[in-house]
Amino acid sequence: MSDTEEGKNTGKLLKLYYDNKNNPLHFEKVDTRVLTGLRDDDVKAFKQQGLKNLVREISxxxxxxxxxxxxINATGGYKAQISFAGMIGQALEIPVYYLFEKFSEVIELPPQPVALDLAFWLNNYVLFEQLESEQIIPKSKIQANLDNEYFNSLIDEEPESETTLVSLSAMGVLFNERSRLQFAKQETSILSLVPQDDTDSERKPISLRDDHGKDVLLKFSKKICRSPYVRRIINSLPFNPKQINSILNTTPSGTVEFVLTWTDAGLGICIQTTGRNLAETNTIALHLQKEFGE
Known part of the structure; x- marks a missing residue:
C-alpha cells in the first residue's frame, strides 16, 4: 500500500475484509506492507524509493x-504505479488483472513481449548486484563503462556536492530481477557452453596467505575445487567484513573474487575459473555462489 495515511487506512480496511471468515472471498492469511516512498507529495521519494520498492516486494x-x-491486481493506485505494476507482471511472468470502471467483470491483461538482453546483464552482473545491495554508489567507485546507452533507462545519476551518486532506476531494478529469473531458467543450457577442467580436484593448485582464517579458507578451497569450472585458487583476499554478496569482483580473464560472507571477518579467495570472457566468468560466478554459498 502507498506510504500515505489514505493508503494505510485502505490497507487496514482490505485486511479486515479478507480476514472475515464469513466472507466467501476469505483468505487464510492477509498481510499488508507499506511501500516506503510511494507517495504523491514527494516526487524524488516516489522515483528513488516508491517504484523500486514496489518491484522489490513483488520480486x-x-x-x-x-x-x-x-x-497482480493493477486496478487501484497511482497511474504510474498501475502502469508499472503491469510491466512488472509481464516482466516476471505474473498474470495481471484489471477492473475497468464500466466493466462488470475483471479481465486479465494480455502479456506483452518484454525485451531482455541477458548477455548485457551477464556482462554487467557485478555492477547490478552491487547497486542492488548498496543501492547508492559514488560514480567514481564504479569500474563499469556507464556510457553504454543501454544504461540510460536502467540507472539514475544524482549530482551531490562534488560527486555524482549512481543507483538503479525502477526499470533497472525490474531488469535485474527479470534477468535473475531468466538466468535461473537457462542456467543449465548456458553452462553447457562453458569449458570445464577435468583435473582431479585434489591436484588443483591452492595458494593461500599465512593469515587469520587460513584453515577455514583451505577447507573451503578444497570444496570449491570440486567444481569443473574451477582451475585453481590463486590467493586469499583482504578481509571484507561488510560484503553482502559472495561475488566481489570478476574479470574477463576468468578470475572470480569470492567472499565467504558467512564469516565474521569476510574471508575470501581469488579463483581462476575456466571462463574465457566476462559473460562466461559471471555465469560461473553465479553457479559457484548457488552451489557453494551459504
Whole structure:
C-alpha cells in the first residue's frame, strides 16, 4: 500500500475484509506492507524509493513462491504505479488483472513481449548486484563503462556536492530481477557452453596467505575445487567484513573474487575459473555462489 495515511487506512480496511471468515472471498492469511516512498507529495521519494520498492516486494514474493502462485491486481493506485505494476507482471511472468470502471467483470491483461538482453546483464552482473545491495554508489567507485546507452533507462545519476551518486532506476531494478529469473531458467543450457577442467580436484593448485582464517579458507578451497569450472585458487583476499554478496569482483580473464560472507571477518579467495570472457566468468560466478554459498 502507498506510504500515505489514505493508503494505510485502505490497507487496514482490505485486511479486515479478507480476514472475515464469513466472507466467501476469505483468505487464510492477509498481510499488508507499506511501500516506503510511494507517495504523491514527494516526487524524488516516489522515483528513488516508491517504484523500486514496489518491484522489490513483488520480486521477493516471486522468489518465495513462484510466478504461478501470484496475481497482480493493477486496478487501484497511482497511474504510474498501475502502469508499472503491469510491466512488472509481464516482466516476471505474473498474470495481471484489471477492473475497468464500466466493466462488470475483471479481465486479465494480455502479456506483452518484454525485451531482455541477458548477455548485457551477464556482462554487467557485478555492477547490478552491487547497486542492488548498496543501492547508492559514488560514480567514481564504479569500474563499469556507464556510457553504454543501454544504461540510460536502467540507472539514475544524482549530482551531490562534488560527486555524482549512481543507483538503479525502477526499470533497472525490474531488469535485474527479470534477468535473475531468466538466468535461473537457462542456467543449465548456458553452462553447457562453458569449458570445464577435468583435473582431479585434489591436484588443483591452492595458494593461500599465512593469515587469520587460513584453515577455514583451505577447507573451503578444497570444496570449491570440486567444481569443473574451477582451475585453481590463486590467493586469499583482504578481509571484507561488510560484503553482502559472495561475488566481489570478476574479470574477463576468468578470475572470480569470492567472499565467504558467512564469516565474521569476510574471508575470501581469488579463483581462476575456466571462463574465457566476462559473460562466461559471471555465469560461473553465479553457479559457484548457488552451489557453494551459504
Amino acid at each position: 521477493n514474493e516471486v522468489r518465495k513462491f513462484s510466478p504461478e502462485a501470484i496475481a
